[in-house]
Amino acid sequence: MGVERVRALDGVDLDIQRNEFVAIMGASGSGKSTLMNILGCLDRPSSGIYTLNGKPTHKMRAGALARVRNQEIGFIFQSFELLPRQSALKNVMLPLLYSKGMFKARKRAKNALKRVGLETRMSHRPNQLSGGQRQRVAVARALVSEPSILLADEPTGNLDSTTSSEIIALFKQLHDEGQTIIIVTHEEEVASHAQRIVRLSDGKVISDNPTAEDPLHRKFVTAMASTIQTQVQDIDQNHIPKQLDDTSTNNSTKRAHELSQETEALDASSIHTMPGTKPARGVIQP
Numbered sequence: 001m002g003v004e005r006v007r008a009l010d011g012v013d014l015d016i017q018r019n020e021f022v023a024i025m026g027a028s029g030s031g032k033s034t035l036m037n038i039l040g041c042l043d044r045p046s047s048g049i050y051t052l053n054g055k056p057t058h059k060m061r062a063g064a065l066a067r068v069r070n071q072e073i074g075f076i077f078q079s080f081e082l083l084p085r086q087s088a089l090k091n092v093m094l095p096l097l098y099s100k101g102m103f104k105a106r107k108r109a110k111n112a113l114k115r116v117g118l119e120t121r122m123s124h125r126p127n128q129l130s131g132g133q134r135q136r137v138a139v140a141r142a143l144v145s146e147p148s149i150l151l152a153d154e155p156t157g158n159l160d161s162t163t164s165s166e167i168i169a170l171f172k173q174l175h176d177e178g179q180t181i182i183i184v185t186h187e188e189e190v191a192s193h194a195q196r197i198v199r200l201s202d203g204k205v206i207s208d209n210p211t212a213e214d215p216l217h218r219k220f221v222t223a224m225a226s227t228i229q230t231q232v233q234d235i236d237q238n239h240i241p242k243q244l245d246d247t248s249t250n251n252s253t254k255r256a257h258e259l260s261q262e263t264e265a266l267d268a269s270s271i272h273t274m275p276g277t278k279p280a281r282g283v284i285q286p
């Protein structure tokens, strides 16, 4: 009898560039959280190397690893993980309190809350905020230390689809401003906003493609596009513009339409450029 060894990750070889927006996908148990924990310096791989901004984190002791984590990584979780009795401002100040002191922490927290559009909600506690606003506070908290990488594990898992779209729009805005983002998600809809999709199965990377070239994702886009077509036909046949009153359907069909156009444009020009030619930011190798 013995304990069976699980290879939570096996032979993963990834190279993520500065200012990339990557979606990590895969079934439950495929190793997504294990990968995020290594990328986020919460764990070290039992073998192999992980270099973050040139720093060999696999060689670091716990204390050094924690310092790298505090400086380089901003975490966002599915369940927000805010302190319930503290205001939005205090929640966002918290990561800076020890290193920066009260005055600087407050100033930077206010700026971070402004960046996510919550300047008028700073003194609210989490239970006085909507789900989407809570997640914005969590995004501000992740941003406040100006991390190299924003790591989000299922950040829209607890949100309805309209709110989820808002949070993803916020990620896109941050990405446009230069932020490197790695997001774990089950939803193709969410992944559609990333530049690149890495799929895991049994701890292995089974595909790693620019989003518009990812075969599974293209199937999703095609299916969504045909849904739109059916709806359009519906409208034609009834000779009256049918009200698509569910905003979430509206949003996702609109996005799918955009995506199908993007994919077509990509086919037409057969551009296969990978985003980011700048030096490697984080490298993980077996």
Ligand SMILES: Nc1ncnc2c1ncn2[C@@H]1O[C@H](COP(=O)(O)OP(=O)(O)O)[C@@H](O)[C@H]1O
Binding pocket: 006, 007, 008, 026, 027, 028, 029, 030, 031, 032, 033, 034, 035
């Ligand atoms: N602390 C642990 N001890 C033993 N096995 C673990 C531990 N954490 C995760 N695993 C196993 O590693 C595999 C990957 O898990 P995880 O990274 O949590 O997957 P995901 O996030 O994709 O659902 C699973 O088989 C899981 O059971």
Ligand SMILES: [Mg+2]
Binding pocket: 032, 033, 034
């Ligand atoms: Mg997980």
